[in-house]
Amino acid sequence: MATETSTETSAGQERPAHRRRRGGRLGAFLFATPLRRHLVLAVLAMVAVSVALESTDAFRNGQLAAMAYFGIAAGGLTVLVGLNGQISLGHGAFMAIGAYTAALMLRGENPLPLAVVLVAAAAVALAAGALVGVAAARLHGPYLAGATLALAVAVPGIPLHFSGVLGGEQGLTVRVPAVPDWFADAVFFVTGQDPGRSRYLGYVGWFCLVVTFVLLANLARGRVGRTWRAVRDNEVAAELAGIDLGRARVLAFVVSATCAGLAGGLLALSARIAAPSGFTLSLSLLLLSAIVLGGLGSLPGALVGAALLTFLPQLATTLGQDLGLSDVRAAELAPLAYGLVTMLVVLFAPSGIAGWVRRRRTSPSSSPVPSGRHET
Amino acid sequence: MPDIDGADTAGAGFAMAGVSVAFGGLVALSDVSLEVPPNRVLGVIGPNGAGKTTLFNVACGFVRPDAGELWWRGERHDRLRPHRLAGLGIARTLQDLGLFEHLTVLENVMVGAGRHARTTFWSSLLALPGHTREERALADRAGAVLDRLGIADLADRTPAGLPYPVRKRVALARALVAEPRLLLLDEPASGLSGEEMAEIGELIRGLTDRMSVMLVEHHMDLVMSVCDDIVVLDFGRVIARGRPEEVREDPAVLAAYLGEDVPAEPGRSTC
Numbered sequence A: 001m002a003t004e005t006s007t008e009t010s011a012g013q014e015r016p017a018h019r020r021r022r023g024g025r026l027g028a029f030l031f032a033t034p035l036r037r038h039l040v041l042a043v044l045a046m047v048a049v050s051v052a053l054e055s056t057d058a059f060r061n062g063q064l065a066a067m068a069y070f071g072i073a074a075g076g077l078t079v080l081v082g083l084n085g086q087i088s089l090g091h092g093a094f095m096a097i098g099a100y101t102a103a104l105m106l107r108g109e110n111p112l113p114l115a116v117v118l119v120a121a122a123a124v125a126l127a128a129g130a131l132v133g134v135a136a137a138r139l140h141g142p143y144l145a146g147a148t149l150a151l152a153v154a155v156p157g158i159p160l161h162f163s164g165v166l167g168g169e170q171g172l173t174v175r176v177p178a179v180p181d182w183f184a185d186a187v188f189f190v191t192g193q194d195p196g197r198s199r200y201l202g203y204v205g206w207f208c209l210v211v212t213f214v215l216l217a218n219l220a221r222g223r224v225g226r227t228w229r230a231v232r233d234n235e236v237a238a239e240l241a242g243i244d245l246g247r248a249r250v251l252a253f254v255v256s257a258t259c260a261g262l263a264g265g266l267l268a269l270s271a272r273i274a275a276p277s278g279f280t281l282s283l284s285l286l287l288l289s290a291i292v293l294g295g296l297g298s299l300p301g302a303l304v305g306a307a308l309l310t311f312l313p314q315l316a317t318t319l320g321q322d323l324g325l326s327d328v329r330a331a332e333l334a335p336l337a338y339g340l341v342t343m344l345v346v347l348f349a350p351s352g353i354a355g356w357v358r359r360r361r362t363s364p365s366s367s368p369v370p371s372g373r374h375e376t
Numbered sequence B: 001m002p003d004i005d006g007a008d009t010a011g012a013g014f015a016m017a018g019v020s021v022a023f024g025g026l027v028a029l030s031d032v033s034l035e036v037p038p039n040r041v042l043g044v045i046g047p048n049g050a051g052k053t054t055l056f057n058v059a060c061g062f063v064r065p066d067a068g069e070l071w072w073r074g075e076r077h078d079r080l081r082p083h084r085l086a087g088l089g090i091a092r093t094l095q096d097l098g099l100f101e102h103l104t105v106l107e108n109v110m111v112g113a114g115r116h117a118r119t120t121f122w123s124s125l126l127a128l129p130g131h132t133r134e135e136r137a138l139a140d141r142a143g144a145v146l147d148r149l150g151i152a153d154l155a156d157r158t159p160a161g162l163p164y165p166v167r168k169r170v171a172l173a174r175a176l177v178a179e180p181r182l183l184l185l186d187e188p189a190s191g192l193s194g195e196e197m198a199e200i201g202e203l204i205r206g207l208t209d210r211m212s213v214m215l216v217e218h219h220m221d222l223v224m225s226v227c228d229d230i231v232v233l234d235f236g237r238v239i240a241r242g243r244p245e246e247v248r249e250d251p252a253v254l255a256a257y258l259g260e261d262v263p264a265e266p267g268r269s270t271c
């Protein structure tokens, strides 16, 4: 939606560059402020999501729910890595914290409403993120990578030590709350079908994703995001401009960890379990590779990365089966396909898939001014 | 207030009194005192390794002095933190410019305008109208400064690939947009042509109705024409101070610095 047609560009040249507006009256109204822009996109996204969820079966609904929680975690991570230049190899740990929080809160006979549970999952991860972030703000490059790596390795070990409360190796099973009546009624009213639990979780996940992305996009577009990018680009100059480097870094880390916590809560619901095996180091690394594939610092890129994480393994397996491979052999294709895509992206689209799309879209109009990096 | 070595610490300007810095055994600054009264331009000159950059770093809180006092507008600030400088009304340009390479020129300058921003994290998170209005105001403020420096047409570009003199203007705009009371300029003329240098000199003189300026510079022409007062450093000590015409004649300066055949030689960068 950020496309500028060539006529608009030439019309905008009289006005100062920073006051250039997009054309069309309705467009002008809907896109006048970043918030309106993001909300319009959010509504469109929700419509697309309901079409997708309603036209697919329970299995696909589950996959879409998974894409949603991967997307939320990747969105938070891409803000941290892409906009603020910090690395985290340990975001799986924050997902674990969110997942266990949700699992614990859903255990009793009368659990709290799902919204409260998910907010709590995010809040506990926020607190953990603040603790880790304070340490992270002092570390650079390989030290930060090492510290967050240790986090990714250590956190899944915690349930083993407190197996009484956290269920040890087996983990905690998660009871998914019943679909609320008002929701079932609303869906029935529109589609004439009763939504199953996986469809319900699909809606919940994508609603959370859309809300998260609107908030992240607001941050990225505004002063906070600019501050993060300034710190990433030049610490000394940022400090001289009045930015407290430590505060900016901790804030980015906290925002990012909060997203991961929410994603973890949703993962626990979808998987119906929170267990150490779900949060191995490879989860953290996959998240990181997803945002690199999508394009660092780009929220659409994070979504593309999440889609790859979710659908590529199954796509590769199905392809393998179609080619006559045994099921076991076909399953082995998944990491291969993922590696292949990674290689192709690194070779041909170093700024990620989102960056590549953006360039394809802007280059034919050959605007004389390179658009630089616009991360939202 | 005490007067140390003639630095008027109680004044409304910026002052350093008896500042000493040693790196290990190496004395970078030794008992340096200077003052920048309001609306005046102080030039700091001296040969390579004299301690000029260290002096700036002390003034910005990047280097904590072993001894001495820092005064700003009548208050003592011995524990300066760099990120508090902007709030105190002090801005500095960096010799290597330190532009935010992946931000647009306008955004670069908007970051410098952060001092004028009031809204919170939450209003940014929710993109509240107040935040959006403030963003527009910051953009206008930044745009106005770019306009004044004649680079408004480059607002949407990233600094990468812009010619060096233009990049210097972006860095200057980022410092000026904060509307500081004291501007520290690290080699504002290096890498500029004679014509551009004259322009920058005029620009600096034009700032004095709003702020004081302290600059480190190697182009004697510029220093002599722009500065009200000059402090000459050599091996971390002040060897001369005074008005340009006095310093020019000072035998100690001639021996230590001017004798090196530096005066009019452009592009000699030592910071």
Ligand SMILES: Nc1ncnc2c1ncn2[C@@H]1O[C@H](COP(=O)(O)OP(=O)(O)O)[C@@H](O)[C@H]1O
Pocket: B023, B026, B027, B028, B046, B047, B048, B049, B050, B051, B052, B053, B054, B055, B270, B271
């Ligand atoms: N961070 C530092 N650590 C050790 N020595 C330093 C440091 N910064 C500067 N110096 C030394 O202090 C002296 C003064 O340096 P500097 O202030 O950069 O001089 P100038 O800017 O006048 O060329 C030089 O001898 C330099 O090598």
Ligand SMILES: [Mg+2]
Pocket: B049, B052, B053, B054, B270, B271
């Ligand atoms: Mg120097």
